[in-house]
Amino acid sequence: xxxxxxxxxxxxxxxxxxxxxxxxxxxxxxxxxxxxxxxxxxxxxxxxxxxxxxxxxxxxxxxxxxxxxxxxxxxxxxxxxxxxxxxxxxxxxxxxxxxxxxxxxxxxxxxxxxxxxxxxxxxxxxxxxxxxxxxxxxxxxxxxxxxxxxxxxxxxxxxxxxxxxxxxxxxxxxxxxxxxxxxxxxxxxxxxxxxxxxxxxxxxxxxxxxxxxxxxxxxxxxxxxxxxxxxxxxxxxxxxxxxxxxxxxxxxxxxxxxxxxxxxxxxxxxxxxxxxxxxxxxxxxxxxxxxxxxxxxxxxxxxxxxxxxxxxxxxxxxxxxxxxxxxxxxxxxxxxxxxxxxxxxxxxxxxxxxxxxxxxxxxxxxxxxxxxxxxxxxxxxxxxxxxxxxxxxxxxxxxxxxxxxxxxxxxxxxxxxx
Amino acid sequence: xxxxxxxxxxxxxxxxxxxxxxxxxxxxxxxxxxxxxxxxxxxxxxxxxxxxxxxxxxxxxxxxxxxxxxxxxxxxxxxxxxxxxxxxxxxxxxxxxxxxxxxxxxxxxxxxxxxxxxxxxxxxxxxxxxxxxxxxxxxxxxxxxxxxxxxxxxxxxxxxxxxxxxxxxxxxxxxxxxxxxxxxxxxxxxxxxxxxxxxxxxxxxxxxxxxxxxxxxxxxxxxxxxxxxxxxxxxxxxxxxxxxxxxxxxxxxxxxxxxxxxxxxxx
Numbered sequence: 001x002x003x004x005x006x007x008x009x010x011x012x013x014x015x016x017x018x019x020x021x022x023x024x025x026x027x028x029x030x031x032x033x034x035x036x037x038x039x040x041x042x043x044x045x046x047x048x049x050x051x052x053x054x055x056x057x058x059x060x061x062x063x064x065x066x067x068x069x070x071x072x073x074x075x076x077x078x079x080x081x082x083x084x085x086x087x088x089x090x091x092x093x094x095x096x097x098x099x100x101x102x103x104x105x106x107x108x109x110x111x112x113x114x115x116x117x118x119x120x121x122x123x124x125x126x127x128x129x130x131x132x133x134x135x136x137x138x139x140x141x142x143x144x145x146x147x148x149x150x151x152x153x154x155x156x157x158x159x160x161x162x163x164x165x166x167x168x169x170x171x172x173x174x175x176x177x178x179x180x181x182x183x184x185x186x187x188x189x190x191x192x193x194x195x196x197x198x199x200x201x202x203x204x205x206x207x208x209x210x211x212x213x214x215x216x217x218x219x220x221x222x223x224x225x226x227x228x229x230x231x232x233x234x235x236x237x238x239x240x241x242x243x244x245x246x247x248x249x250x251x252x253x254x255x256x257x258x259x260x261x262x263x264x265x266x267x268x269x270x271x272x273x274x275x276x277x278x279x280x281x282x283x284x285x286x287x288x289x290x291x292x293x294x295x296x297x298x299x300x301x302x303x304x305x306x307x308x309x310x311x312x313x314x315x316x317x318x319x320x321x322x323x324x325x326x327x328x329x330x331x332x333x334x335x336x337x338x339x340x341x342x343x344x345x346x347x348x349x350x351x352x353x354x355x356x357x358x359x360x361x362x363x364x365x366x367x368x369x370x371x372x373x374x375x376x377x378x379x380x381x382x383x384x385x386x387x388x389x390x391x392x393x394x395x396x397x398x399x400x401x402x403x404x405x406x407x408x409x410x411x412x413x414x415x416x417x418x
Numbered sequence: 419x420x421x422x423x424x425x426x427x428x429x430x431x432x433x434x435x436x437x438x439x440x441x442x443x444x445x446x447x448x449x450x451x452x453x454x455x456x457x458x459x460x461x462x463x464x465x466x467x468x469x470x471x472x473x474x475x476x477x478x479x480x481x482x483x484x485x486x487x488x489x490x491x492x493x494x495x496x497x498x499x500x501x502x503x504x505x506x507x508x509x510x511x512x513x514x515x516x517x518x519x520x521x522x523x524x525x526x527x528x529x530x531x532x533x534x535x536x537x538x539x540x541x542x543x544x545x546x547x548x549x550x551x552x553x554x555x556x557x558x559x560x561x562x563x564x565x566x567x568x569x570x571x572x573x574x575x576x577x578x579x580x581x582x583x584x585x586x587x588x589x590x591x592x593x594x595x596x597x598x599x600x601x602x603x604x605x606x607x608x609x610x611x612x613x614x615x616x617x618x619x620x621x622x623x624x625x626x627x628x629x630x631x632x633x634x635x636x637x638x639x640x641x642x643x644x645x646x647x648x649x650x651x652x653x654x655x656x657x658x659x660x661x662x663x664x665x666x667x668x669x670x671x672x673x674x675x676x677x678x679x680x681x682x683x684x685x
Contacts, residue, residue, distance in 0.1 A: 040684060082496045082569065085651070092651040093658070237684060245680040249673040256666040257436045263659025264468050267572055275573035275648075276565070285608070 006035025006238060032218050037236035038243050039224035041405045045119075046222065047250035048112040054251055055105040056210065060203050062098040063147075070150065072196035074189045077152035078277040096266040102144050103269045104258045106292035109137060117323075118344055120332030121223040127324040129216040134320045136209050141293070143202040146195040148290060153274030158287045160187045160195070166300070169307040186280070226404045227333025228397055235401040286361060294358030295351050299377065301362045302370035312374065319381045326381055328389025336395040340388055347380050458576040458583035458606055461638075465645060468660065471653050472646050477508035479625055480643025483636050486623050488567060491559060491614075493547035496568035497647050500541040506653035507646055515541060522546055560600035562613030571641070571648040578645045580606065585637035588616040 009030035011017040020027055069088050071080040084091035113133070116122055122130035149160045164181045168174040183190025221230055230236055237243070261269065269291060273284045289297050299316050303309035319326070334341045350373045357373065360366040398404040464473040481502065484494070499519035502510045510518065519539035524546055527534035539546070548564075549555035556563050574580045583606045591603035591610075601611040621631050629635055646652070 079496075086496060086501075092655060096655075241680045242684070245673070245677040249670065249677045252666055252670045252673055253436045256663065256670065257439060259659065259662050259666060260437065263655055263662060266655070272573050272575050272577070275569045 006031035006037055034240045036239040038239050039222050039230055039235060039401055040237045041224050041226065041401050042222060043225055044250055045115040047247045048108050048115065050247040051108045051251055051254050052112060055101060055108055056206060058101050059098060059105060062094050062101065065094050066098055067200060072193055074152060074192055077150060077192060081151045096262045100261045100266060100269060102147065109140060114348060118334050119223055119225060120227050122324045123327065123332050125220045126223060129213065129220060130324055131321055132209055132213040132216055136206060136213060138317060139202055139206045139209065143199060146199040149195045150199060151274060152192060152278045154276045154278055154284050155271045155274040157187060157278035158284055159289055160191065162287050166310045169310045223332060224401060225333060225335060226398060226401055227331060228401060231400050288359055295354035298354040298358035298370045299374045302374040316377060327385045329392065331394040336397055337392055339392045343380065343384055343388065350376050458580040461579050461582060463578060465652055468656060470656060474509035475627060476639050476642045477646050479629060480639035481508055483623050483640040484643055487618050488640065489548060491548055491564040492567045494545040494568050494647060495547060495566050498542060498544050499539060501650060507650060519543060560613060567644055567647065569648045571644040578641045581644060582637050582641045
């Protein structure tokens, strides 16, 4: 893996020479973040890693400011959020960036994950990189869920009640776990307090796992649209300036998309009911989680049995952990897998369909479709992927990345041109 | 030259993709909302759109409707008198607002004798609630609690369109529909039975300007006022949004040019 080390850092100034002989931090960062050899054919779908780093930073910075003004008490939480919206300087901006930022974070992470699935980025030798990504996804979900409880609106309260009650389905330990989550016998002030504490803690755990994720990335190097490995120095470009320029451009477009939500329609992704203060005596007509949880919510409700639903929901994420071993194909990229390409898009449609069904009341045809799509979701991972790898005849791979870009190779040439 | 034109097109396309995809995502739940709330059709509010602002005169009229009608039962707990003269709101002068505030009796204290006492309202006071607690409010309203109006325009599917439709939605109950005691028939309220009696009639409030004292105008004006109380920073948000989007478009253009130049050598 020697080709994965970029040009080493050469301190030029006297101070940096002095520093490097004591703390060689540039010696560490320079070859990993500046001269890091990156495949020359990465397309714009690869810019979402950087975009996710941006999302995490924005959530942490806005979150720390919000925490200065927020009061984690059932009698003050809703009021303090309105105080932020009205009386804190630019509080409306900070809160809308944070609340919409959660949605943007999930949009980016879903694109990032589907990109990994499309180009086989989870396959040997990147299994650990992928698994760390799934861990990050789980941490993100926990953080977002607890964050949504903090404004203490009707959907905060009832969403928390529904989701924490799920744990009571676990045999023997169920009640113990729910009481531990609640800090009592129902969702109340102790629940709000511990969720606030954890909502502040988890993002820093995410930072830690992100460091591992990037570390793992820098051992194996990036996958690329052809899915074939880097073979020579010619196949790569130094990260800076090539990918700093490309990621920078993509990031600004993403911020533009983000800004349109924040400034022009900041509440569209949230449920209006959450602008009503939590009331344990009034249950909202439909209890619906935020959009990014809807596919999982649909899977949960598709199973008629409570414990079964909980197991299915966790299994739908659990299956991603073993994805590297479920996919038996030797070829990584979908570009050379004509059959998998079809099934990939069917999976995307199934997931969007589950998201749609998660927002609908659990009745009639919605339930039937949830069951069909849930079954298909698991069928895709547990049956189709393993079998496809054996049956499918992949197309001829180009000899090298360079050939696919400059020569007459196949690959996703159009996309990689940028 | 040709090449530059195509670059420009690619850039415009990328910018458009970001904007269009935002709009597509925005449109999708919007469709669902219209479907669920049924009757509340989208109205042409002055605060709609990326350059929308509140109509000062409308907010002042809306305030008068709130003050003379709604405030008898509904609180406005997050709104202070001082907000009425703040930028982006109804545009009352601070002197006018002092007068408005002083018309309210506010409980203060305890004083040095340990007693609570009543005094005229100050700019820093919040609008006082019409009932001291939920129980008394329920008792006075046939068991129903009149919700706080501060953020109600954001707390209902359809937002201001729904509020307006609700205020306009009172009708005689159709034959065969039996209303529970104290309930009124409303075409847009869920299940059509609402505890709030028809709140306002023509000529109930005397407008200070030439606006016709019709039910439509009352409903529109007070809804606009409620949208302002729910979203008092809307105008600042729209103004900043324009600057941010403009900056990002130019910045994206510069970064795109940079990216082309950096990559030119290796293509």
